[in-house]
Amino acid sequence: MSTFVSEFKTAATRVTGDARQRQFIRTALGNYEIARDKRKASFQSWESARQAAAETKWQAINHLDTHLESLVAKLEARGTKVHWASNATQAREIILKIVTDKKARSIIKSKAMTSEEIHLNDALEHAGFTVAESDLGEFIVQLRHEPPYHIVFPSMHLTRDQIRDLFQKELGDAPSNSPEDLTMVARRVMRQKYIEADIGFTGGNFAIAETGMISITENEGNARLTAALPKTMITLLGIEKVLPRFSDLALFLPMLATAGAGQPMTCYNTMYSGPRQPGECDGPEEWHVVLLDNRRTELLADPEQRDALHCIRCGACLNVCPIFRNVGGHTYGTTYSGPVGSVITPHLRGLQDWKHLSNASSLCGACTEACPVKIDLHHHLLHNRRNASMSEPSFFEKLAYKIFGMVANEPVFWSLAKKIGWLTQPLQRAVKGSALDPAKAWTKTRDLPTQPLESFKDWWRNRK
Amino acid sequence: MTVTLFIPCFIDALYPRAGISMVEILERLGHTVICPEKIACCGQPPFNSGYWDEARTIAAPVLEQLKDAEAIVIGSGSCGAMVKKFYPELFAKTPHAELAKQVASRTWEFSDFLVNKLGVTDLGAKFPHKVTYHDGCHGLRELGIKTSPRALLGKVGGLQLVEMKDEICCGFGGTFSAKFPMISTAMGEVKCNNAVETGADYIVSGDSSCLMHIQGLLSRQGKPIKTISLAEVLNHQ
16 A cells, blocks of 8 residues: 555544544535635536636647647737646746846745745755745735645635634734634734845736736735746746637636635735836846746646646535545645545645546545536546556455456345355454454444345246 | 336335335336346445456346336436446447447436326325435436436325435435545434424435435434335325
């Protein structure tokens, strides 16, 4: 068993045994669902909107090469420096070189899951730079030295009391546990970091090929400040973030807000098209856009699962997922958790090491139903299972299914198997739940049904 | 018409009453029922585990058995989804591709068949209890079956249907329940609590495999609610 699967099982056992945390997450995501459904109703047709979004993303991803060329040409025409990073190492090197060349000391960041993906903070801190997260949720998890719990709600697993205690311990200030007081403490600390920062770092939600713009969505105004105050701005985003046309935002901005957070629109949506132009009085003097591949092109080469690149990182699939709701975000041990993380992590970080995430699903399909860009998420979990079993089958599992097949295909064997099952029931009951019980995984927490002597097929034969 | 009834392996072995009820209902409606002796399983366990070659070994003889069937009725949304939705994918680019599509198009889940093929909702059943209905995810999301079981339950004399607050999975998921028992159990607990909160006497479902999971937890935890298959309720006089 790989370390990743045993870590996953250990964490899943811990969290599923933590009734408080499970209830907390369930309540928060239950409230999200109510808000989302209310907002969905304000679309003329949510299903048509999903279809339109899926078609637009299909077009964007299936013509990614031409869209990226257009995006880069437009960005460069206005003085933006564009960098291509094939993998995480290259992306880190590019960013480290920029901050080193600028003789920077301190970097202020707005929320970017791509920076988590390439472990940017560790690399920057290791090289001696100060890194400050400015999104409130990210600020909180940074103080706790832990990764975000959820791709959209990084600190959703913490209570107000826990945040108050954290602020008291780490910042020496927390007058109460009220959101207003806690936000004011964070704001005071952050403002100082903004003033000190030489570099502003952001992610990007959409990249518009037609106009050469990066669209950034946020609720706190921190990304705007990150882009506006420091002299140098760096934006890191995955190559799949492309949308063909500026007008596509008319659909994608409300869709992202509704699917992601149950909001009609996110509070701030800003489109950046270049660094400060001659005659302009504000904006960064230099803007570097780093386009990250990191095995996305391998996913692009897979026609079966290519639509996983449609993902707009809204988190809707995590929110409705009964697995996520019961094991929480940290259990996955991945940058992208929940259903979409289980689908793409095997592609980004290796199938055999991460196939367990595709197995850890009841394939209920709630994710696929929730996805605003119609990624066939739960079927891709099946495809990952198939690909994993094809390339490295488990000897025992394969053998078990071969035997099961022989029994199921031969009525005499099948009848015999049922009789043996019936006869051995008392034995099984005697060892129920113990190490001797072959059905231990089930019987530890659940009873087995009582098998009747007469099966359906016996009844059918007898009545004739 | 002649209905070929596909009784899934776990109903055959563990819940024969559900299968018997389906036969009796279909026969009372004037149809001829046949149950091919040679069909035991649809092949879903190896399919869902990624062993598609082994799944085809089980599923190919099933297709042969169903080749000439006029209408195929499956007593489970999950196995129904396997035949109707996944067989065409499983057999794509194989000699069985065309047959898989044909069989899929003639296959119905039991409640869907009654309501949307036969146009029947009132079966003259009586079941004077408060019940809640659990949608198996495969039936619900792969086959889009939501209204048929409710239409049928709506005509059962004395029955009061109360809905649970969430439309969520019971946590069974086939081999998932044994590979990740802690997650499966946690999901099942949520489901059972939702069901108990309705104050119903019974949890009814068209999927006996979900009910096996739910009942397994209810029995272990001593919860005051029972499970019963939809077919048994509809066959109750």
